[in-house]
Amino acid sequence: MSELMIEAFELSRTFGAKEAVKGINFSVRRGEIFGFLGHNGAGKTTTIRMLTGQIDPTGGRAQVAGYDVVRQNRELKQHIGVVFEDPNLYERLSARRNLEFACWLYDVPVSRVDEVLELVKLRDRAKEPLRTFSNGMRQRVMIARALLHRPEVLFLDEPSRGLDPITARDLRRTIARLSQEGMTILLTTHMMEEADQLCHRVAFIANGQLVANDTPRNLKLQHGERTMTVTLSEAGSLVEKLIHMDQPAEQAVLMQWMAEGKVLAVHSNEATLEDVFVKIAGTRLA
Numbered sequence: 224m225s226e227l228m229i230e231a232f233e234l235s236r237t238f239g240a241k242e243a244v245k246g247i248n249f250s251v252r253r254g255e256i257f258g259f260l261g262h263n264g265a266g267k268t269t270t271i272r273m274l275t276g277q278i279d280p281t282g283g284r285a286q287v288a289g290y291d292v293v294r295q296n297r298e299l300k301q302h303i304g305v306v307f308e309d310p311n312l313y314e315r316l317s318a319r320r321n322l323e324f325a326c327w328l329y330d331v332p333v334s335r336v337d338e339v340l341e342l343v344k345l346r347d348r349a350k351e352p353l354r355t356f357s358n359g360m361r362q363r364v365m366i367a368r369a370l371l372h373r374p375e376v377l378f379l380d381e382p383s384r385g386l387d388p389i390t391a392r393d394l395r396r397t398i399a400r401l402s403q404e405g406m407t408i409l410l411t412t413h414m415m416e417e418a419d420q421l422c423h424r425v426a427f428i429a430n431g432q433l434v435a436n437d438t439p440r441n442l443k444l445q446h447g448e449r450t451m452t453v454t455l456s457e458a459g460s461l462v463e464k465l466i467h468m469d470q471p472a473e474q475a476v477l478m479q480w481m482a483e484g485k486v487l488a489v490h491s492n493e494a495t496l497e498d499v500f501v502k503i504a505g506t507r508l509a
């Protein structure tokens with residue numbers, strides 16, 4: 224069995240009377256990209272803050288890279304990298320200087336800077352001041368900084384927030400490459416397509432509870448409705464109809480159209496992760 228790098232057991236957190244996370248259980252294997260999806264206020268950030276040792280759980284427990292997030296908080300922080308919203312970068316300094324500064328701060332040899340710049344493919348722009356960088360490049364500098372101390376698990380909160388599609392795709396490639404090299408990655412995203420393309424497994428969180436946890440493919444197979452778009456010839460014009468294949472009455476209608484020779488084309492539609500989320504969580508993500 225492969226090694227579990229994140230394990231949560233009945234992990235819970237309350238803020239006063241508010242139960243933000245209500246006893247969640249999940250695990251992530253080494254090298255996996257695990258996506259956390261949910262509405263605003265569902266409990267994603269609270270979960271990540273517990274897993275990264277920033278706040279203590281009020282119930283249950285969790286281990287990351289083998290360290291208990293409460294009892295071994297110091298060791299935990301040496302083995303994880305965290306990329307959160309606040310960039311905390313120096314605009315007037317180059318990418319290289321920003322990273323060197325972080326090396327001094329965290330007592331990491333400066334020789335590591337070239338390695339992380341290579342990991343995020345920024346070596347050729349490393350001497351330029353950060354203020355000339357796009358949001359995507361800045362995001363890569365933040366990832367590079369989080370990798371300086373060779374963490375085994377990387378946490379990314381909404382990595383594609385505010386990025387245009389091309390830049391977001393480049394960033395996904397960076398994340399996928401890190402995973403291929405053995406990095407375990409837990410990320411949150413609002414973008415269903417991103418989760419579908421990038422994540423080996425996704426968990427849906429709603430009202431502080433995990434309501435699904437599986438590969439995007441399995442989720443689509445289990446929960447996604449199979450539909451067909453049928454093109455018919457009716458009274459001399461072309462009409463498109465949607466048929467839900469798990470509804471016997473709709474199947475019968477399709478058979479009838481076929482028997483009548485009305486069907487010109489049938490196109491099978493794949494369920495999307497968004498469809499699955501709507502079915503399980505009730506509403507669409509923003």
Ligand SMILES: Nc1ncnc2c1ncn2[C@@H]1O[C@H](COP(=O)(O)OP(=O)(O)OP(=O)(O)O)[C@@H](O)[C@H]1O
Nearest residue numbers: 238241242243261262263264265266267268269270
């Ligand atoms: N420090 C806090 N004090 C009080 N309530 C909090 C605190 N932090 C989070 N909450 C509440 O806990 C719930 C879960 O919040 P959390 O930030 O984990 O959600 P989220 O899924 O990360 O949402 P978003 O996508 O908006 O970041 C929300 O109802 C939030 O208001």
